[in-house]
Amino acid sequence: MSSKSSIKGRGAQINVPNKFFEMSHEMRDDFLEYCAKEGEEADKNKTRYLPIFPKTIVNKVKSPDVGMAYSMNMYQGCEHGCIYCYARNTHEFWGFSAGLDFERRILVKKDAPKLLEAFITRKNWHAYPIVMSGNTDCYQPAEKEFKITRQCLEVFLKYRHPVAIITKNALILRDLDILKELATHNLINVNISITSLSENTRRVLEPRTATxxxxxxxxxxxxxxGIPVNVMLAPIIPSINSHEILxxxxxxxxxxxxxxxxxxxxxxxAIGEIFTDWIQKTMPNRAEKVLHQIESCHGGSLNNSTYGSRMRGEGQIAKQINDLIHLAKLKYFKNKNMPKLNLELHEQYKDGQLKLF
Structure with missing residues (x-):
């Protein structure tokens, strides 16, 4: 496995054209050659934080196979740089590329705590778990500076509202005090993403994530x-981490x-082009094998958007993966279960304090 790539510390190595734009920007070879001769940086590779001001923060999830009904995202774009991330495409809606822009142009929603509070205190709202990071990681590096996720957790605790978190960053432990208090009321569960046990694999797949x-x-x-944890072994990529399931x-x-x-x-x-470019640069010896095996899981295509089968795939390789997951659950999780979150407390705290009668 080679980790040599043209842009260090990033997953994507290119900015693909935005499908909503007629024109695109491209880094030409003659410009790169000129910069090399002049000793100039063609690309400074810096992350920029850009504030945005949405009117709402909680989204109703319409996809029937993602395991959540409501989600919220404090940040758009994600500096973790996971090459396979399905959320990359959403950056095109904001006028950016799904490639490098997704990792280097991070949109920050500083008003998220106020928007969340306004949402869950509506008279017609009945408590239902809201997932933080339905799209991008709420504990990505930007959170160290802005602390928006922590402020939102304080809102959930104040109103005794159930919340779930998806992350692959150890920064979540900074908020252990709030998480423990939420857990005493059965108001929290955490989903940690772990894609490999190999640090070499982790570095190329997810360059700016926790080890x-x-x-x-x-x-x-x-x-x-006492905080319930589910681990997402996701995604499973044939011939990259599929052998690590058990x-x-x-x-x-x-x-x-x-x-x-x-x-x-x-x-x-756009992720097909981004991933293909990446694997040809980082794993040239196995690139075609991996791409063909991914295609075999989705009817000959790199993508399958059909609800029900898109997450689990089809064909022999997909069956082998799904069977291994089933075996892993039987072998290591036979007597374990994630508890259901408490939906009953919130109504009593909707005005910010416990009702006596």
Whole structure:
């Protein structure tokens, strides 16, 4: 496996054209050659944080197979740089590329806590779990500076409202105090993404995420503090991490996880081109094999958008992956279950304080 790529510390190595724009920007070879001769940087590779001001923050999820009904995202774009990330395509709606722009142009919603409070205190709202990071990671590096996720957790705690979190960053442990208090009322569950036990694989797949060691430690710390943890072994990519299913399941179970989930990679929209470019640069010897095996899981295409089959795939390789997940659950999670979140407390706290009568 080669980690040599033209842009260090990033997943995507290109900015693909935005499908909503007629014109596109391209870095020409003659310009790159000129910069090299002059000793200039053709690309400074800096992350920029751009404030935006949406009118709402909680989204109703219409997709029937993603396991959530409501989600919210404090940030659009994600500096973690996971090459396979399905959320990349959403950056095109904001006028950016799904490639490098997704990792380097991070849109920040500083008003998220106020918008959340306004949403869950509506008279006609009845408590239902809201998932933080339905699209992009709420504990990505931007959170160190802006602390928006922590402020939102404080809102959930104030109103005793159920919340779920999806992340692959150990930064979540910064908020252990709030998470523990939410857990005492059965108002929180956490989903930690772990895609490999190999640090070399992690570095090329997810360049700016927490190390595997830190993620396993995060699962253990959360579990030891009474916070229910599900681990997402996702996505499973044939011939990259598919051989690690049973070892990963064993490791996260021993760390205290109560369950696992998985998806099979699908390269929808612009991600097909981004991933293909990336794997040809980082794993040239196995690029064609991996791409063909992904296609075999989706009827000959890199993507399948059909509800019900898009997450689990089809064909022999997909069946082998799904069978291994089933075996892992039987072997390592037989007597474990994630508890259901408490939906009953919120009504009593809707005005910010407990009602006596």
């Amino acid at each position: 595997i060691k830190k993620r396993l430690e995060t699962v253990k710390t959360l579990s030891d503090n 070892p990963m399941a064993k490791a996260v179970s021993e760390a205290g996880a109560l369950s696992i989930g998985h998806t099979i990679v699908r390269l929808n929209g």
